[in-house]
Structures are given as C-alpha cells and as structure tokens.
Amino acid sequence: MTSPASGASLADLPEYAPIPKSALGVAPNEQGYYVGRVERNLYWVTDGVYQAAFLTTAEGVVLFDAPPSIGHNLQRAIDEIAAEDGVSNTVTHFVYSHHHHDHGGAASIFDGNVVRIGHEETRRLLLRDGDPGRPVPDVTFADTYTLEVGGEHVELAWHGPNHSPDNIYIHFPGHDTLMFIDVVNAGWVPIYNVNLSEDVIGYMGAPAIALDYPWTHLISGHLGRLATRDDVALHQQYIADIEASAREALAAVNPVPFYMHYGENFWAGVKAHLDTVTERAAAPVIAKYTGVLAAADIEEFTRTTTFQIMQSLRLDRGPSGPVHP
Numbered sequence: 399m400t401s402p403a404s405g406a407s408l409a410d411l412p413e414y415a416p417i418p419k420s421a422l423g424v425a426p427n428e429q430g431y432y433v434g435r436v437e438r439n440l441y442w443v444t445d446g447v448y449q450a451a452f453l454t455t456a457e458g459v460v461l462f463d464a465p466p467s468i469g470h471n472l473q474r475a476i477d478e479i480a481a482e483d484g485v486s487n488t489v490t491h492f493v494y495s496h497h498h499h500d501h502g503g504a505a506s507i508f509d510g511n512v513v514r515i516g517h518e519e520t521r522r523l524l525l526r527d528g529d530p531g532r533p534v535p536d537v538t539f540a541d542t543y544t545l546e547v548g549g550e551h552v553e554l555a556w557h558g559p560n561h562s563p564d565n566i567y568i569h570f571p572g573h574d575t576l577m578f579i580d581v582v583n584a585g586w587v588p589i590y591n592v593n594l595s596e597d598v599i600g601y602m603g604a605p606a607i608a609l610d611y612p613w614t615h616l617i618s619g620h621l622g623r624l625a626t627r628d629d630v631a632l633h634q635q636y637i638a639d640i641e642a643s644a645r646e647a648l649a650a651v652n653p654v655p656f657y658m659h660y661g662e663n664f665w666a667g668v669k670a671h672l673d674t675v676t677e678r679a680a681a682p683v684i685a686k687y688t689g690v691l692a693a694a695d696i697e698e699f700t701r702t703t704t705f706q707i708m709q710s711l712r713l714d715r716g717p718s719g720p721v722h723p
C-alpha cells in the first residue's frame with residue numbers, strides 16, 4: 399500500500415461519481431497490454447491508459463507512437479499478431495504523432511534499420527529537448543506526407559498547432575481510421591488545462607478538422623477503447639458549453655469590487671476576479687456532464703480547462719478589457 403506524502407491519509411481523498419459504462423474499455427492481459435484489430439492489418443495497443451498503433455505489411459511493421467508506459471509490450475503485441483498472421487514482426491518504420499515523451503518515449507527501443515517520420519517541428523523540438531529515448535525523425539514534412547509501405551498508404555498532415563505545436567493527423571484511408579492524439583478522450587473529460595494543451599484556439603478547432611476526414615474509428619491516444627464520431631461530437635459539445643459559459647461569466651462578473659477590496663495588491667484583485675469568473679462558468683458544466691463524461695466532477699479538470707478557455711477568450715479573441723477612454 400502506498401499513501402500520499404505530507405501526512406495525508408487515503409481516507410481524506412475525495413470521492414467521485416461512478417464512471418459511466420461508456421467510458422470503460424478493454425482489459426489488458428497478464429502482461430499488461432491489449433492488442434486488437436482496428437481493420438484488416440491495422441492494430442491498436444493499449445495498457446488501459448495509453449494507446450499506440452501498428453500496421454503489418456509485406457515489407458515490415460509500421461509503428462505509430464511508442465508510449466513508455468506500454469514500452470516493451472509494443473514488440474510483444476507485434477510479435478503476437480505477426481505470428482498469428484504469418485508476417486514479419488520487424489518494425490521498419492516509426493511515426494511520431496507529436497514530440498511529447500509520454501507518447502514517444504519508448505521510440506529508441508526500435509533501434510534497428512528504422513525509418514523515423516515526423517513533422518519538421520517534431521524534429522526541431524526533439525533536437526531542443528535532447529532525449530536519447532526519442533531519436534529525431536530522419537524524414538520530416540511541413541504540411542502533408544504520404545507514407546507508402548508494402549502497398550499501404552498512410553496520409554500524414556499538419557493543420558496548425560493544437561495540443562502541441564507539432565501534433566499531426568494520421569489518416570488510414572484504406573482502414574476507415576484516423577489517429578489523432580491528445581485532444582479527444584473517448585468517454586472522458588480532458589485532464590487539466592484543456593488536456594495540457596498549448597494552443598487553446600487550435601485545440602478547440604481541432605475536432606472539426608478531425609471530423610472532416612472520412613473515418614469510423616479514431617485512435618485518440620488515451621484510455622481503453624477506440625473513439626467514435628459520436629465521442630468527438632460529445633467532446634465538442636462539452637468544450638462549446640465551457641466556451642459559452644465562460645463568455646457569460648466574463649460578461650456577468652464585475653471586476654471592480656475585487657480590485658477595490660484588495661487595493662494596492664493588484665494580483666490579489668486579479669485572482670479574486672478570475673477565480674470568481676471561473677467558478678461561475680465551470681459549475682453548470684460540471685453539473686451537466688457528471689455521469690455523462692467520466693471525471694467531469696473532478697473539479698480541477700473542468701475548472702482548469704474552463705480557466706484556460708476563458709483566458710483564451712480574453713487574450714486570443716479579445717477583449718481582455720475595455721480600452722481606456
């Protein structure tokens with residue numbers, strides 16, 4: 399048993415609403431992974447929290463992402479499928495969805511004669527961060543790239559920054575599938591701060607771009623099941639509700655009394671004002687989605703996402719405040 403540091407006991411931890419059935423996914427095997435067919439020779443792997451994908455071809459295996467939490471189970475999953483299908487289990491190509499360690503940190507496990515492919519910004523960020531676990535891609539692209547291996551076609555595309563500056567859309571036109579990581583969590587709310595995303599406007603617009611592609615299955619990078627178009631639509635509604643609620647709260651809450659109250663401590667005035675706006679905006683969203691999206695009642699998640707969207711409404715869209723007369 400582990401217990402939280404700093405003297406707190408597990409009994410003090412908060413209780414949350416039950417997880418909706420729709421949020422739950424597959425059960426990992428004894429080794430800690432699940433591998434399943436998406437369509438034909440496209441497979442997905444999960445440990446229950448992270449997801450990767452691979453394509454078996456006549457020329458070798460193309461691997462998409464290598465989360466360290468799945469780690470060496472990626473090769474075990476590939477071995478299992480390759481043995482069943484009687485095809486090569488050698489990873490010959492590796493594609494980065496984006497530069498983050500939690501999705502690519504086991505890339506260096508595949509260190510043979512592997513062609514690594516990624517967005518040019520992924521290469522730049524990986525060179526900056528200098529992690530030997532994530533070798534830089536040799537093949538890069540700016541807007542689109544068609545990967546052709548063993549008669550299979552995969553379309554890679556960058557449509558602007560969203561979760562990260564380099565997060566790409568990976569379309570499998572022959573498999574009715576899109577892989578797009580860290581924006582939509584099927585059946586679950588985004589975690590802190592719009593799923594730890596850097597470009598809020600880009601994050602909010604990304605699901606519509608994903609839906610512009612034809613697909614039935616979405617590999618979203620997290621949790622224990624594939625996503626559907628309905629999952630993306632529900633996520634969009636959650637974000638749209640936060641945006642509308644934040645807009646209403648920004649207009650409704652008068653900042654002046656908070657600044658008057660705190661006088662020369664300007665930052666205390668800022669905090670009181672913005673915290674009040676955030677609480678007002680988040681409360682109806684938490685109430686609406688508890689029991690619909692898992693973890694909507696983890697207040698920090700809906701609240702920090704609301705805070706981030708509210709800040710983006712002020713700073714990106716504007717106005718941040720009235721222009722002094």
Ligand SMILES: [Zn+2]
Pocket residue numbers: 496498501561562580
């Ligand atoms: Zn990420």
